[in-house]
Amino acid sequence: MCGIFGIVGHPEAANLTYLxxxxxxxxxxxxAGIVAAEGxxxxxxxxxxxxxxxFSADVLGKLPGTAAIGHARYSTAGGSHLRNVQPxxxxxxxxxxxxxxxxxxxxxxxxxxELEAQGAIFQSDADTEVVIHLIARSRKETxxxxxxxxxxxxxxxxxxxxxAGQKLVAVRDPYGFRxxxxxxxxxxxxxxxxxxxxxxxxxxxxxxxxxxxxxxLSSDGGLTxxxxxxxxxxxxxxxxxxYFAKPDSVLFGSSxxxxxxxxGRQLAREKPADADLVIAxxxxxVPAALGFSQESGIPYDVGLIRSHYVGRxxxxxxxxxxxxxxxxxxxxxxxxxxGKRVVVVDDSIVRxxxxxxxxxxxxxxxxxxxxxxxxxxPTAWPCYYGIDTPSRHELIASSHxxxxxxxxxxxxxxxxxxxxxLGAAVGDRNSSTFCNACFSGNYLTGDLVTPVPxxxxxxxxx
Ligand code: AMP
Numbered sequence: 295m296c297g298i299f300g301i302v303g304h305p306e307a308a309n310l311t312y313l314x315x316x317x318x319x320x321x322x323x324x325x326a327g328i329v330a331a332e333g334x335x336x337x338x339x340x341x342x343x344x345x346x347x348x349f350s351a352d353v354l355g356k357l358p359g360t361a362a363i364g365h366a367r368y369s370t371a372g373g374s375h376l377r378n379v380q381p382x383x384x385x386x387x388x389x390x391x392x393x394x395x396x397x398x399x400x401x402x403x404x405x406x407x408e409l410e411a412q413g414a415i416f417q418s419d420a421d422t423e424v425v426i427h428l429i430a431r432s433r434k435e436t437x438x439x440x441x442x443x444x445x446x447x448x449x450x451x452x453x454x455x456x457x458a459g460q461k462l463v464a465v466r467d468p469y470g471f472r473x474x475x476x477x478x479x480x481x482x483x484x485x486x487x488x489x490x491x492x493x494x495x496x497x498x499x500x501x502x503x504x505x506x507x508x509x510x511l512s513s514d515g516g517l518t519x520x521x522x523x524x525x526x527x528x529x530x531x532x533x534x535x536x537y538f539a540k541p542d543s544v545l546f547g548s549s550x551x552x553x554x555x556x557x558g559r560q561l562a563r564e565k566p567a568d569a570d571l572v573i574a575x576x577x578x579x580v581p582a583a584l585g586f587s588q589e590s591g592i593p594y595d596v597g598l599i600r601s602h603y604v605g606r607x608x609x610x611x612x613x614x615x616x617x618x619x620x621x622x623x624x625x626x627x628x629x630x631x632x633g634k635r636v637v638v639v640d641d642s643i644v645r646x647x648x649x650x651x652x653x654x655x656x657x658x659x660x661x662x663x664x665x666x667x668x669x670x671x672p673t674a675w676p677c678y679y680g681i682d683t684p685s686r687h688e689l690i691a692s693s694h695x696x697x698x699x700x701x702x703x704x705x706x707x708x709x710x711x712x713x714x715x716l717g718a719a720v721g722d723r724n725s726s727t728f729c730n731a732c733f734s735g736n737y738l739t740g741d742l743v744t745p746v747p748x749x750x751x752x753x754x755x756x
Contacts (some may be wrong), residue, residue, distance in 0.1 A: 295538065295680055296380070296396040297321030298474070299491055300363040300455040302462045302511045303482020307331075308357035310495050311364035314484070315345045317491040320540055321396075322368035325379040329392035332359035334459040336390035340379040360482075363457045365394040368682055372419035381457070382422055386430045388437060391458050395422040396472045396487055397451030397680040400739050405447065424448065438463060438510060442522045449739050451531075451679035453503070455485055460513035465522065469529030469738055470505030471679045471729055473545050483511050488543040499544065505530075529729035529738040533681055535720055536670045537578055537641045548721060551581050556719040557669040557711060558585025558639060565709025566590060567637045567665040571630070573597030575640040575652060582669035583639035590637075597636060597656065599625045620651035632660030639667045644683065646690035646753075649703040657704075666705040671713050671733040672696070678739075683732060694753065702753045 297318025301307050308330040315326055326348050327340030337357050341348040345366055365380035372378040381392040399405075402421030409427050410416065416423055428444030429437075437458055445452070451471035456463040464485045466474050477484045477497040484497045492499055503509050506523035530546045531538070541551040561582065572594045574583030587594035604622045636656055643649050653664045672691030676683045686692050690699055700708035713733060717723040731737045 295321050295368050295682055296394075297366040297487045297491075298363070298394040298396045298453065298455050298485070299365075299487070300361075300394070300457065300462050300464065300485040301479070301482065302361040302460060302484075303515055304479060305360055305481075307360050307362035308354050310479075310484075311362040312345065312349045312354055313495050314486055314491040315364045315366045317494040317540075318366050318487055319345050321487060321538070322366040324368045324374055325376070326364065326366045327379050327381050328354075328357055328362055328364040329381045329383050329457055330357040330359040330362040331390075331457055331459055334389060335359075336383060336392055336457065336459075338381065338383045338392060340376065340381075342374070342376060342379065361457060361460050361462055363392055363394045363455045363462065365396075372421065375419070377418045378420045380420065380422065381455075382418065382420065382426060384426055384430075386426075388430075388440075389458060391426065391429070391437075391456065393422055393426060393457075394455045395420075395425070396453045396474075397467065398678055399424065399448045399452065400450035400678050401448060402450070422454075425452075425454070437461070438508065441465065442508065446523070453487065462511040464503050464509045464511075466503045466505050466507055468506035468523040468525045469527065469729065470525075470546075471529050471531050473530075473534060473539070474503040476500045476503055476509060482515065483517060485509075488539055488545065490540045490543045493542065502547070527738060528727040529679075530727060531679065531681070532716065532720060532725060532728040532730045533642075533670075533677070533732055536716070538681065541581055546720075553719055554581035554641075554669065555585035555588075557716065558582030558587075559589040560585075560715040560719050561639070561667050561669050561709070561711045562586040562589035564712055564715050565667055567592075567667065567707060567709070569635040569637045569663065569665055571595045571597070571634055572637045572639065573630070575624070575638060575648075576600040579638075579640045579669070582641065583637075586637065586639050586667060592637060595630050597627050597630045597638070597659075597661075598652070599627060601625070620648050621655070624652065624655065626655045626659035628659045631656055634661055635663040635665070636661045637665045637667055639669060641668070642670050642673050643668055643690060643699065643703075644673055645688055646699060646702055649705075653704050663706040664704075665707045666700070666703060666709070668708070668710045670716055671710050671730075672699075673732050675732050675735040675737075677732050678737065679729065679731070681732065690753070698753065701755055
């Protein structure tokens with residue numbers, strides 16, 4: 295997954311992009327990059343690592359200019375290599391061009407095969423590079439027309455920023471899978487994956503970039519917008535609300551915090567538990583746990599403390615490290631838990647490894663019963679639109695019942711939120727404007743997705 299940010303009309307464009315990426319760091323912790331434009335000259339810096347470690351004052355000082363785009367990445371398509379770090383930057387017949395992409399193209403590989411057969415040489419494994427080749431090959435006159443033609447050939451999820459000199463172009467795919475907002479700062483405009491980045495730089499939210507829309511900020515300070523792709527069916531990612539986005543953001547028009555709290559309230563109504571206290575798996579489970587507590591009347595307390603000095607356990611590559619990581623990340627508060635029947639609320643179960651560790655941790659800290667409540671339905675299908683989920687056979691819910699999962703994680707009970715409950719919490723009971731493929735297997739670009747073999751996952755209980 296990724297966070298993207300772009301700004302024009304500011305004398306310290308790279309510095310503000312750095313701040314914007316910092317606010318979006320939760321969307322990708324593997325690598326980051328900024329490309330700034332001074333006049334028509336693009337200069338970029340990309341590295342593996344966290345935004346704050348990559349961009350020193352020295353590095354930012356080498357990125358002068360009044361326009362910039364930036365990207366914070368966790369790889370979904372293309373491996374974890376420096377050559378894949380975005381923004382991708384090229385020099386082509388039309389001048390310098392930099393691209394930052396959040397999302398995943400489902401036909402990226404087939405387009406790449408086609409382009410390679412025609413002689414194209416790729417510099418990265420990123421699906422985004424396909425778009426650059428298509429732009430360069432287009433016979434259309436303007437950059438905007440070339441982008442439209444190129445994106446007309448790709449399928450899948452893209453919120454994209456293109457920087458060419460002082461011109462910044464933003465496009466969102468017609469499903470609107472990934473978020474993208476437009477804001478205004480004192481002397482120009484800004485784009486960001488989430489509103490939290492606007493808040494940090496004290497920019498004012500204007501609106502979302504609409505699905506299928508292209509917004510162009512030109513060098514004279516003008517803003518133009520066009521609907522370039524028709525919208526047949528919206529597919530805004532529901533998992534952004536469940537887990538991915540930052541709770542202080544306003545996403546797809548709703549407060550992430552309020553939605554998560556409502557998920558918890560709904561969960562308490564659907565899957566009540568007889569318990570003494572409600573605790574959260576921090577940080578992502580906190581708003582839902584508060585909602586659960588308010589709805590059920592069971593007091594909320596802090597039973598788990600998260601260390602902020604380790605990354606998200608999920609992104610550790612090795613199973614052995616991930617096991618270890620849960621203990622590194624979460625500590626149980628014995629004084630709160632001892633002798634208590636506890637409801638513990640988390641946002642999702644992926645492989646089940648984290649939940650199992652947490653239940654054991656709570657019991658060894660003295661909890662007499664642990665009732666696990668999940669503020670989303672079972673995650674049974676991988677995401678092809680930009681969220682990093684493992685393959686289907688690694689998803690515990692793809693091949694196990696709720697009872698089996700409960701037994702595996704050693705909980706006294708396990709309850710997931712229903713699909714309807716999830717829909718209701720985001721204000722769309724049938725999820726007709728959302729993509730919920732990770733829970734339903736209903737892929738909106740279905741025919742293009744390679745069929746997945748029957749899942750198999752052997753669990754060791756106890
Ligand atoms: P697992 O041990 O694989 O079941 O991991 C479950 C935990 O990972 C939950 O606490 C979620 O908050 C978190 N999680 C779910 N999806 C993702 C994701 N795509 N990236 C990182 N963490 C995730």
